[in-house]
Amino acid sequence: MSIERRVLLLAGAGTLAAPLSAPVFLRQAQAQTAPAAPAATPQAPGFYRYKLGGLTVTMVHDGFFQRPLDGFVTNKPLAEVQGVLRDNFMPTDSLRIPFTVTFIETARGIVCFDAGNGVLPAGATAGKMIANMAAAGIDPARVSTVVISHCHGDHINGLARPDGTRAFPNAEVVIAETEWKFWSDASNESRSPQGQRAYFRNIDKAFNPYRGQLRVVGDNAEVLPGIRAAAAHGHTPGHTAFHISDGNAQMMYVADITNRPMPLALHPDYRIIFDFDPEAAEATRKRMYDRVATDRVALTGYHFPFPAFGHMAKEGSGFRFHLADWSSQI
């Protein structure tokens, strides 16, 4: 590898403490004469690629949100939830909720599933999707379709830039009929649980830039060749999963049928504060996880641990998520 190439790699990973304008020889010299200096410590970029049949899938991380564990599961004692998390080597004081957006390269352009949190204030732990897309070489202008699972802010706020223009300038936005009808009718706000009402405020800002480019489809319709909606109501009134296939290869994007699979897939009777209709959400997740586990269909989930791609296996009265092996070879 040439020195120039190596420096570009370093710059690409954001690891250069020295300014980019410093001469190459100087930066090399600094590195070689200061063996004890601590390295700059950025994380690897948050993307991961794999093949689904002939399709290339890229999982793009949008960062995470941290909240108290207390109050997250609404129908079980905190100590019980903490016990499950402790058994699985997770923190028991707070819960980290990651966000990962699934991008698929098709012959007609790039399709993504949900849109991230958008631009957040400096210092926020989420809102990293655009930077991680750049690291992955995915230009937002090449996204031809944004498929929306549901209208919670962390899934739709990334549709619009802060100035109200499209984050995906050449994209159509696809959403299932039941979900769109519910959230686009402001009169539903007063009929919603208190914790769900704030979500109505995001709708116009997110969708208005795509006027004329919004495509509302049936709750179980084919969205594009090889991509089919699968009604998964409960988390929101029209929450939708999507089945993606290429030849015999298939996977489900399950969106938020659970939040993190640990503890929520292992204990599908745990109800969480973000579910609009907890009873319907529980029935949906039991039904859909049973399907993907029985048929051994791969899946991705929006709040699954990055890179958020793997399989569900039945375990006890629930399901355990098996993250797929990370591979250096796509």
Add this chain to the structure above:
Amino acid sequence: MSIERRVLLLAGAGTLAAPLSAPVFLRQAQAQTAPAAPAATPQAPGFYRYKLGGLTVTMVHDGFFQRPLDGFVTNKPLAEVQGVLRDNFMPTDSLRIPFTVTFIETARGIVCFDAGNGVLPAGATAGKMIANMAAAGIDPARVSTVVISHCHGDHINGLARPDGTRAFPNAEVVIAETEWKFWSDASNESRSPQGQRAYFRNIDKAFNPYRGQLRVVGDNAEVLPGIRAAAAHGHTPGHTAFHISDGNAQMMYVADITNRPMPLALHPDYRIIFDFDPEAAEATRKRMYDRVATDRVALTGYHFPFPAFGHMAKEGSGFRFHLADWSSQI
């Protein structure tokens, strides 16, 4: 983000199809007027950072080696092993063995555990450590200590460059006494199992460049402050794990007490073709995995799925590896 910075990020990830000498505006224009063009599809660089107490740990991937599953586990029928792998959503025809090197930044310099496969022919799926170190901003010249767990080629061949010079020009190499005495005595070759004899050929090439910089320590000695050897004999005569701590934070680098934890930790009675003394190896892995599971000590393993950092939990008559959550925040 400026356009220049963005292009550097793209270049760093190796995603630019256009030559680097093309003007920036041209590359931008190409991206924006060709929405349907498939993206170049490189993988994210193979490194991952996290904190162990006040220490920064970087896991650096060296790629993988693929071999037939048949013949890997020597004391169980192939169909039984295939069943376990199928249950855990792994391929049943071939086995992918990943390599990941643990780097720890200390006040005295960087310590790494084992040295990767070294430079391999173009097209090889392993030998990626130096490139991934560059992506992580780790200059080999800043490595002050290379700690060797055992003398199999995939752990030591990366010590030397093809021209016979040091891959880590400023490093000392540390190895436990029993392991060093065995492999540095060529007369042991004829006393070794057939499958182990070829490893003797690597010893001189790997270690000779470090003449005067080789430190042989006791089998359970303190290697450096906070790093202690833990005899784990069996996989090789002097195979060694290492306990790493900073304050209350601790982890074990278990090296090859098993190869991949699935199926070998779940079934610690599975014996594999690479173990020098399979009976001793089995006793060692049962003892050490029991210790880390009981004490909830974090661990890294050389052949664990990347990023190869997590915990062991007891399950059935063995142990299940729980990969730690990937986090964008170190």
